[in-house]
Each structure stands twice: as structure tokens, then as C-alpha cells.
Amino acid sequence: MFRYILQRLFYMLITLFIIATVTFFMMKMLPGSPLSAEDKLSEEQKAIVLEKYGLNDPVPVQYLRYMGGLVKGDLGVSFAFDNTPVTKILMDRMGPSLQLGFQSLLIGSFIGIILGLIAAVFRNGAIDYTSTIIAVLGSSIPNFVFAGILQYVFAVRLEWFPVALWGGFEYSILPTIALMIFPMATAARFIRTEMVDVLNSNFILTARAKGISEVGVVFKHGLRNGLIPLITVIGPMAVSMMTGSMVIEQIFAIPGIGEQFVTSVTLNDYPTIMGTTLLFAFLFVVIILIIDLLYGLIDPRIRVSGGNS
Amino acid sequence: MSKLLEVKDLKVSFNTYNGEVQAVRGVNFDLNKGETLAIVGESGSGKSVTSTTLMGLLPKPQGIIKSGQILFEGEDLVKKSVKEMQKIRGNDIAMVFQDPMSSLNPTMKVGNQIMEGLIKHQNMNRADAKKKATELLELVGIPQPDVRMNQYPHQFSGGMRQRVVIAIALACNPKLLIADEPTTALDVTIQAQILELMKKIQKETNSALIFITHDLGVVANVADRVAVMYAGKVVEVGTVDDIFYNPKHPYTWGLLGSMPTLDSAEEELYAIPGSPPDMLNPPKGDAFAPRNKFALEIDTVMEPPMFKVSDTHYAATWLLHEDAPKIEPPESVKRRMQGFSKMEGEQ
Amino acid sequence: MATNDQNKIPKELLVPLVRKEDTSEKISGPSRTFMQDARRAFFKNKLAVISVFLVVIIILMSIFGPQMNEYGTDDQDLTRAKMPPHVPVLEKISWLGLDGTLSGKYRGNDVEAATANAIARYDNKEEFIDIKVVDEGDGSRNSAVVDATYHIYDAKDMSDQYFWLGTDTLGRDQWTRLWEGTRVSLIIAFVAAVIGLVVGVAYGGIAGFYGGKVDNVMMRIIEILVGIPNLVVVLLMMLVLQPGITSIVVALSITGWTGMARIVRGEVLKLKNQEFVLAARTLGQSNGKVIMKHLLPNISGIIIINTMFTIPDAIFFEAFLSFIGLGIVPPDASLGSLINAGFDNLRLYPYLLVYPAVLISLIMIAFNLIGDGLRDAFDPKMHK
Numbered sequence A: 001m002f003r004y005i006l007q008r009l010f011y012m013l014i015t016l017f018i019i020a021t022v023t024f025f026m027m028k029m030l031p032g033s034p035l036s037a038e039d040k041l042s043e044e045q046k047a048i049v050l051e052k053y054g055l056n057d058p059v060p061v062q063y064l065r066y067m068g069g070l071v072k073g074d075l076g077v078s079f080a081f082d083n084t085p086v087t088k089i090l091m092d093r094m095g096p097s098l099q100l101g102f103q104s105l106l107i108g109s110f111i112g113i114i115l116g117l118i119a120a121v122f123r124n125g126a127i128d129y130t131s132t133i134i135a136v137l138g139s140s141i142p143n144f145v146f147a148g149i150l151q152y153v154f155a156v157r158l159e160w161f162p163v164a165l166w167g168g169f170e171y172s173i174l175p176t177i178a179l180m181i182f183p184m185a186t187a188a189r190f191i192r193t194e195m196v197d198v199l200n201s202n203f204i205l206t207a208r209a210k211g212i213s214e215v216g217v218v219f220k221h222g223l224r225n226g227l228i229p230l231i232t233v234i235g236p237m238a239v240s241m242m243t244g245s246m247v248i249e250q251i252f253a254i255p256g257i258g259e260q261f262v263t264s265v266t267l268n269d270y271p272t273i274m275g276t277t278l279l280f281a282f283l284f285v286v287i288i289l290i291i292d293l294l295y296g297l298i299d300p301r302i303r304v305s306g307g308n309s
Numbered sequence B: 001m002s003k004l005l006e007v008k009d010l011k012v013s014f015n016t017y018n019g020e021v022q023a024v025r026g027v028n029f030d031l032n033k034g035e036t037l038a039i040v041g042e043s044g045s046g047k048s049v050t051s052t053t054l055m056g057l058l059p060k061p062q063g064i065i066k067s068g069q070i071l072f073e074g075e076d077l078v079k080k081s082v083k084e085m086q087k088i089r090g091n092d093i094a095m096v097f098q099d100p101m102s103s104l105n106p107t108m109k110v111g112n113q114i115m116e117g118l119i120k121h122q123n124m125n126r127a128d129a130k131k132k133a134t135e136l137l138e139l140v141g142i143p144q145p146d147v148r149m150n151q152y153p154h155q156f157s158g159g160m161r162q163r164v165v166i167a168i169a170l171a172c173n174p175k176l177l178i179a180d181e182p183t184t185a186l187d188v189t190i191q192a193q194i195l196e197l198m199k200k201i202q203k204e205t206n207s208a209l210i211f212i213t214h215d216l217g218v219v220a221n222v223a224d225r226v227a228v229m230y231a232g233k234v235v236e237v238g239t240v241d242d243i244f245y246n247p248k249h250p251y252t253w254g255l256l257g258s259m260p261t262l263d264s265a266e267e268e269l270y271a272i273p274g275s276p277p278d279m280l281n282p283p284k285g286d287a288f289a290p291r292n293k294f295a296l297e298i299d300t301v302m303e304p305p306m307f308k309v310s311d312t313h314y315a316a317t318w319l320l321h322e323d324a325p326k327i328e329p330p331e332s333v334k335r336r337m338q339g340f341s342k343m344e345g346e347q
Numbered sequence C: 001m002a003t004n005d006q007n008k009i010p011k012e013l014l015v016p017l018v019r020k021e022d023t024s025e026k027i028s029g030p031s032r033t034f035m036q037d038a039r040r041a042f043f044k045n046k047l048a049v050i051s052v053f054l055v056v057i058i059i060l061m062s063i064f065g066p067q068m069n070e071y072g073t074d075d076q077d078l079t080r081a082k083m084p085p086h087v088p089v090l091e092k093i094s095w096l097g098l099d100g101t102l103s104g105k106y107r108g109n110d111v112e113a114a115t116a117n118a119i120a121r122y123d124n125k126e127e128f129i130d131i132k133v134v135d136e137g138d139g140s141r142n143s144a145v146v147d148a149t150y151h152i153y154d155a156k157d158m159s160d161q162y163f164w165l166g167t168d169t170l171g172r173d174q175w176t177r178l179w180e181g182t183r184v185s186l187i188i189a190f191v192a193a194v195i196g197l198v199v200g201v202a203y204g205g206i207a208g209f210y211g212g213k214v215d216n217v218m219m220r221i222i223e224i225l226v227g228i229p230n231l232v233v234v235l236l237m238m239l240v241l242q243p244g245i246t247s248i249v250v251a252l253s254i255t256g257w258t259g260m261a262r263i264v265r266g267e268v269l270k271l272k273n274q275e276f277v278l279a280a281r282t283l284g285q286s287n288g289k290v291i292m293k294h295l296l297p298n299i300s301g302i303i304i305i306n307t308m309f310t311i312p313d314a315i316f317f318e319a320f321l322s323f324i325g326l327g328i329v330p331p332d333a334s335l336g337s338l339i340n341a342g343f344d345n346l347r348l349y350p351y352l353l354v355y356p357a358v359l360i361s362l363i364m365i366a367f368n369l370i371g372d373g374l375r376d377a378f379d380p381k382m383h384k
Ligand SMILES: Nc1ncnc2c1ncn2[C@@H]1O[C@H](COP(=O)(O)OP(=O)(O)OP(=O)(O)O)[C@@H](O)[C@H]1O
Pocket: B014, B016, B021, B022, B023, B041, B042, B043, B044, B045, B046, B047, B048, B049, B050, B059, B062, B214, B279
């Protein structure tokens, strides 16, 4: 197991290295420098600024410095926003994004699991059809459409919630709902299929043959086996949280990383864009690693055979 | 003598997308305390459906008991509520399933899976249940039972898993144990071991056993009586001697004839041609007629009733009617029958 | 046991059966091929069939829709900006919202102030504004509420003009742009799906078919690629490339084929060792023939299903990119860029968001349902 973790960590570092390298050279291909925002500077001043950021050095030197910076968590400085370090910008905006992401991921999967479970147990009943419809709509309709509906109906028209911006808890309700629909639908669909399979499997028959009550069969024997594979869709869910954060934060004007990203795109603030992209890549790779390790911890079949697989 | 189990005219159907599958079409048999009944028949003849119906485990909502009674110690299981059946299952009647690889919960420790039934039916606390479960593992021949208690099913071989399944079934000393092809999925050598184990345990606990199998060879070893099923019906029932030395139904002949024996190398196996009928629309008359070399005209219009051969022996074939032409089993089957009596004599 | 009812038994029938034909070998019912079975199962799935119709209609509209009125995609005219939907005949049915009026609730300290607010909002064309008092108010701040309906087509003296879905902030016809945008979105999705299909099937097929070292190397490469999140690759590509259809297609294709490749490889590996393929190879059929005749037909189901699911994904990604400003940029239209523009005007002109949002949702739902239908139809467990 320990060897397996090391091996996985090694692969993760390679992936991150590749992403960082590609990012760096792409950045070199892009137009723009810290100067583009301040064109009024004299030649002399420009030279000073270029020198200050090391942009006169040969590319390999810049590359090494950039990679060295990355290791220390330094993502460079923003072209816009008075040359603030990108890392600082991202840290400042981390809070709302994390809160939104976790809130919607947890609530969404929880409701989804319950929906899927009920649907599987009462297969082909009214609840099953309802939850199937919810699942199809939820995984098909883009989250920005949901966001639009929620914002217009509940904020603009009914005025139950703030239309936008970030304040107390009530500001997070509509964005959370908009963002949680995808994980909810995904979990509901996934758990239903998985539980239908599990409930039809032989060991469930063995459990019933022992005389265990239906509740015991479903929760003690079924649910655990149905839940374990759900870990595999946390990846896609996490990605949807990232794309979702850009869109939803933009729509509700929430000062998070996603909104920052969209603003940076409009400002051609490449260091910030790249920094955010790298952050997303890092989060994604780490999440995938955690998922794999978790899977090994939770599923006894993988736990023992460990790294061999 | 009081019967432990009496199954009367049991009919079970499945509602499927394509229509009603008549899996069991009027099954009758009974079982005494401590007795072993073997149910044999081809794939699809309704053996598993019969046994899952006995357990009250028909898949819902497709599976329906159309008619019939299952009298267990005089009480009709068909009329029992879900809760009442839960008290009986695993306690009075237990079952061993066909595929040991998939019949244990992969994410639960083996020990817990055995203890579950004990805690539920015998009101044991965990410590007692644990002790009893360890004893059970020992009883079914698993070495180092206290270590094995804490392992997961995938750490067991197929044969050992089947031993665990048997231990689960035996946990509460059931009065009736149903084993649905318990050895089909195992290697031949393991098969023999599991059979020995089941025989030994049955002798020790004196529970009745319904043993379902494809394999007539196993039957002679294990059973007191045999019921032969075809297309959802029992077509012949009798003691082991009745079935092996004096079979009356052409289908039984076929089963016996297709059984390889040591000295059968030189002769053709008597195989039954064709395949079993479609249970979506079973044929009129005798379901076996289309595959029966010895079929009579009447087989196409009327189903044969159970004819009595002796007090213990009944068979459903028109050949037993007093006016029917007298037909002898095919030569190869006859030789086979003689072979059995020879073997018996030698033992 | 059963009693023998001797009387009813027709004794003359107790004679050996004379068989007219060999019934024991007869196979009941005509046999169908797997594909026929799958097709039958698919067409039984009502939702999937309706979805196919819907998709066909939407495709046809995306081709012919823009030509159905006289307005062009980029006919800007600020004098007719932000006109609400106005449809002949349907304009008589007020609740449809197609009567060419703008309406909204306006507040003030008293009715007069609220009315003034509304009139100021609506170009000060008092004579074309209907005011309905909702709440008289008590003189406190914003306590009075009025419902204002502004007949903008009459006000602009354009009551004979019909912008079916209204106009956007630059006075461009929304109907024309909606279908133009749909066309762009669909083209992107289809092209990306086809490229993903071709590359994925080729890559996975080669890896699976040749196996061994080739397979090993190819799969290591995929593993590394899969470790890099699609989102990141697509974002980077979009930054480097000029925004536009081609860039989106390229960005989506670069990441889109890995899933297909893995699936195809797995299937080919499984099939390769099955008897009929081994038999064909033993009989000396060329690799090409084995692939075309035996492998492709057997994996076509899974390929089709997978492709069907990549289309809605691509449509979503296009919309997402355009929404965050990295995809299609005005004056070109796509569903994503229309939705983006719609959000900017959500408060006052919700119709700018409603139609593209509904359309993209319909497309996504339809493709997902078709994909689900195909998956069920190709699943042998579903139809015995
Ligand atoms: N859940 C079900 N739905 C529909 N039909 C079923 C179902 N279970 C069993 N059947 C049908 O009932 C018939 C009898 O099946 P059963 O499983 O009892 O056969 P069996 O004698 O146990 O065969 P085997 O030796 O292969 O185990 C078969 O025709 C089968 O197709």
C-alpha cells in the first residue's frame, strides 16, 4: 500500500510538471507583458520594469525561475490589478469558491444518493420515474440555465433572495442550488443503477435467506456496496464544480476564483489566467489521487491487493 | 408419519416484458424429517424457482405464486406475512446457493456475515455469536477459524466460500436445508469434499435436506428420494432405488442414459434430442412429447396424470396407462440400470 | 396423488405418435439479428423517438430558420434595439408574451411617483404606456407599486414589423441569431464528435488489435493525458488560438478522443480472442478484413452510444467557453454567446435569455435521451 501511494504521488508530480511546462511555454507564445496596461511609460521605465520581472533573461532562465517559483507557490504577478502577485489574488478569492463548491457538492450528492436509493428500492414506482426525470433534466440542462431561472424567479421577481453579490448565508443559497443540481443528478442516476445491480446480486439473496429485514438488507448489505463506486464520479463532479464556479460566480457576481478568471479573460491578464488554470489542474490531480486512495481504503477488495492492480 | 414439508400443486409465474413465463406449473412433493430429497432436471426446469418460492424469496413484483400450498410443519408458508417469513428464513429453513463466488457480501467480514443470523434469530449478544460463528467455521472445515472470521470473502477460495455459505445456512440449526446446486460452480475434487461435508453435517444435525442438482451421479450418493422435474412439473418421484433401477418416465431414461459411467466408453450415450419447451407458451398435452421417442398420440392432447407405480414411486407418463403399448427402456439405459445394481452389489 | 379419471381418457389415442415433421428441432419464432433487435428496442422507447424528432426539427430550423424572415445576423440598428417578441396572430394571446410589449413593476412613494418611474424607464412615451395600480402605498418609501405595460412597437411606429423573438441590444433580429447560433453550436458539436470518434477508434483499435508493446506504450500515453484535466487543456488552447469555431473544435477534439480510445481498446481486446475472430484469422483472412468484418460491427454499438454522449458534452463546453468569453465572440452568434448576452439584460429583457436557454436545454436533453435510448437498446440484457 505504501509503495502504491508513493508511486501514485510520483505520477502526480509528473503530470503537474508537464502541465506547468506546457503552461509556461504557452504563456511565452501569448502577446502581452506587465507593460501593456501602462503604455504611457517611457522607454527607460519600460526597460526597468522588464528588468525587474526578469523578462530580458533568456527563456530557459525564465523557465527555471518560473518552475522554482511554482514550487514555492509563486504564480507570478498579475498584469492588471497593480501587479499584485497572482497567488495573493487567488488566496483572497478562495473563500467564496470553496464554500460554494463544498456546500453544493455535499448537499447535492446527499440528496442525489437518497433519490437514487429510493428509486432503486421502489423500482418502476412513481418515485422512480420522478427521480429519473429529475436526473435526466439535472444532468442535461446546463447549470447557467438553472442559475438564470433561479435568479430571475426567486431574486428578481419574487425578491426572496438577493439577486447577486456575496454577503451572509442567504447570498449563497441560489448559487448553491444552481451548482448542486449536477452532482445531485449524477449521484441519483449513478446510485440508482448501482443499487439496482447490487439489490439483484446473489449476496443480497443470501442476506434475505438469513431472514434479515428489508431495511437491514438495503442499508447494511446494499448501500455500502452501492456507494463505493460513487467515488469514481467525484472526478467529473469536481470538474463541474470548477466550470460551474466560473459561470455561477459570474452570474451572481460572487467574488470567487471563477469570477476572477472570467474577469482576467476579458482583461487579457494572462498570468492570472494561467495561475488559475494551474490551480484548477492542481486541485483536479490532487482530488483524483485522493479518490484513488480513498477507494483503496474503503473497498476491502482493493485494499488488500493494493498496488498490484 | 407427520411430514416436515408438503408442497401441493404449486404454480409460479413471472410477468415479463414478453408475457407470462410459467416457470412452475403444478409441483407436488413432500419431505419427512431428516430426509434428503434430490430434485433433478435440466436447466430451466424450474428447480431454482421452486426452491426460492419455498424460501419466500421470489423476485418481486414479477414473481407470483398462482396457486398451491407449501405446508411446513402443517402451516402454509404461502399465507405467511413478510415479517413471519423473516422469522422462518435462516432459522427454520435455510438455503445454500449455487454460486459461492457471488453469494457473500464482498464488503463485509465473513464472521459478521455468519453472526448476523445468530443475532437476529437466537437473540445472542455479539460475543456469543462470535463464539458460535467460530465454531461453525471449524465445523465446516475451515482452518484457523478465528483468523478467518476477520477476513473478507475475496480472501477465500471458491470451495472455502461455499463452506462459509454452508456455515451461514447452518447457523441456527434449520429443520430444512435447501441446497441449490451447491457444487456446480466448483472443481470436481472440491465438489466431492463439499458433498461429504453436507452429508456429514446432515447426519449430525438431522435436518432435512432438499438437494437440487443437474447431476444424477451425485444423487445416488446423497439422497433418500428423488424428484425428477421437467418443464415446471415433477414427472417422476421415488426412492433412489425406484429411480435408478426401475425408472418409468422416458425423460428419466434420458437423464440416466446421458450419464457417463466408467464402462460406458464403448456405447453411445442415450441423449435427449432437442431443447426444453418455451415456458412463455408451454405446449398442449405432455410438455415432453416433442422430444420423446416413445410419445403417444394422446400426449399431444392431454397431460398425463401421476400414475402410481408403487407406494413410493409415481410417474407422469401415459406409458403407464393400462391400455398403453408396453414399451421397454432403450437397451443402453437398461444396461445402465443393471450396472447400477451391480455397483450396489459390490459396495 | 392425482387420481386417474379413467372415463375421460380417449383410449384410442394410446398409440405411438406418428410425427408429421421433426418438431423437436423446430425453432420457435423467426430469429432476429442483434441489430434488428436493437433497432426495435430503440423505436419502442418513446422518449428517445420524440428526441430524435426534436433534434431533426432543430437541425432543420438551424439550416432554414435564419432565412425565414428578412433580417440578417448582423443587421444592427440601434433605433430598434431591445424590442420584445412580436408574432403575428399570436400577439392577440396576451399571456404568451409575444404581443410586442414590455412590462414590469415599478415602485414609488405614491402611485404618481411609481408611474413617473415607469414612464421614465420607457422612453417617456406616456401615451403608449398602460398603468395598472397594484398597491396604492402609504406614502412611505417605495410603498406604491404599479404594473406598467409599454406598447413599444406602437410607440416606435413599427406595429407592422414583426421580430418574432424580439431584438437584442444592438437591434439585431433574435430569431435569426438564435438559429444561426444553434447552427454554430451544432456544427462544433458534430465536428468535435466525429473527430473524437475517428481518432479514438483508430487509436484504441490499433492499441487493442496489436496489443503487446504497442498497446503498452499507447496506453501509458493515454494515462498521462487523462491525468491532465480536459478543462485545463481546453482553456489553454482557447487562450492561444484565435477565438472562433475552429479553435473550439480543435480544443474539444484534442481532449475528446481519449475516452473513446479506451473503450474501443477494451472491446477490441475482448473480441480479439473470441472464437469467431480466431477462426477468421486461422482461415487466413487479412487483418483489414478481420477488422472491417468482425471487429467493427461488434463494437459499433458502443461507438455509437459513446458518440451520442459526446455531442451534448461538446455543446455544453461551447456554451461554457462562449459564456466566459473564450469561445464565440460577437458579432458571431452561438448558443453560449447568446446566453451570455441574455444574462447581461436579464432584469429588463428576460426574453433575450429565455429562448436560447430553452433551446440549449432542449438540445441537451434530447441528445442525452437518445444516448440513453441507444444504450438501453444495445444492452442485450434489456431485450430477450
Ligand atoms: N426472474 C425471472 N423472470 C422471468 N423468468 C424467470 C425468472 N427466474 C426464472 N425464470 C424462468 O423460469 C424458468 C425456470 O427457471 P429456474 O431458474 O427455476 O431453472 P432451474 O431448473 O433452476 O435451472 P438451472 O439448472 O439452470 O439452475 C426458466 O424458464 C427461467 O427462464
